[in-house]
Amino acid sequence: MNLLLENVKSAKHYGDISPFIDLLYREAYDVLTDGYPVVELGMREGGSTAAFLIANWQAWQVEGTNGIVFSIDHDRKALPMTENYHREIGLPDKLHVGWISLWGNSLEIAVGWKTEIGLLFIDSDQRYEHTLQELQAWAPNVTRTILLHDTETLGPERNWGVKRAVEEYVTTNPGYWQVEYLPEGCGLAVMRRK
Numbered sequence: 001m002n003l004l005l006e007n008v009k010s011a012k013h014y015g016d017i018s019p020f021i022d023l024l025y026r027e028a029y030d031v032l033t034d035g036y037p038v039v040e041l042g043m044r045e046g047g048s049t050a051a052f053l054i055a056n057w058q059a060w061q062v063e064g065t066n067g068i069v070f071s072i073d074h075d076r077k078a079l080p081m082t083e084n085y086h087r088e089i090g091l092p093d094k095l096h097v098g099w100i101s102l103w104g105n106s107l108e109i110a111v112g113w114k115t116e117i118g119l120l121f122i123d124s125d126q127r128y129e130h131t132l133q134e135l136q137a138w139a140p141n142v143t144r145t146i147l148l149h150d151t152e153t154l155g156p157e158r159n160w161g162v163k164r165a166v167e168e169y170v171t172t173n174p175g176y177w178q179v180e181y182l183p184e185g186c187g188l189a190v191m192r193r194k
């Protein structure tokens with residue numbers, strides 16, 4: 001199983017997410033074995049998706065859980081692209097068990113969402129306003145952890161949108177979240193429920 005994670009980390013097209021693949025895997029495994037689903041906003045090539053699906057498969061095998069991973073993308077090409085890349089890195093089709101791919105806008109899908117979420121991974125638009133809206137729409141459903149990719153690279157030209165959105169969200173919702181920033185690669189924000 002770890003060989004599969006190594007394949008994900010070394011695949012060229014997953015370059016910017018590779019520093020965090022192990023963390024994504026561990027965080028997903030923990031919540032899935034506790035019976036909570038993983039939701040990711042932004043799937044495209046499916047690097048993060050691969051880490052979540054490996055965690056889910058292992059949780060099914062080792063712990064006997066029936067976990068679910070939801071991947072949301074508004075681009076119709078994201079699903080075939082992800083399936084192709086997963087084949088390319090040798091991810092067996094059986095690892096797609098418990099995987100639900102939803103085509104649509106993350107903000108629209110959030111409306112009426114009722115299921116509690118263990119881990120929310122945000123890697124979609126990266127602009128300040130959009131990321132803030134995603135946090136406002138999704139965070140109330142999250143029982144444990146939110147990970148947001150791209151806190152570093154988008155820099156001045158996009159005004160560090162993800163980081164600003166996290167700061168704004170935790171300031172306006174005080175007392176609920178503990179935040180840490182990991183500067184490797186494109187950067188990751190880790191928000192944990194207090």
Ligand SMILES: C[S@@+](CC[C@H](N)C(=O)[O-])C[C@H]1O[C@@H](n2cnc3c(N)ncnc32)[C@H](O)[C@@H]1O
Nearest residue numbers: 042043044046047048073074075105106123124
């Ligand atoms: C950076 S890519 C995701 C990469 C993926 N997480 C990985 O590790 O390979 C961003 C994706 O977010 C999607 N996206 C952007 N805004 C969105 C929105 N509002 N709703 C759904 N998907 C969105 C884009 O279509 C794109 O496929």
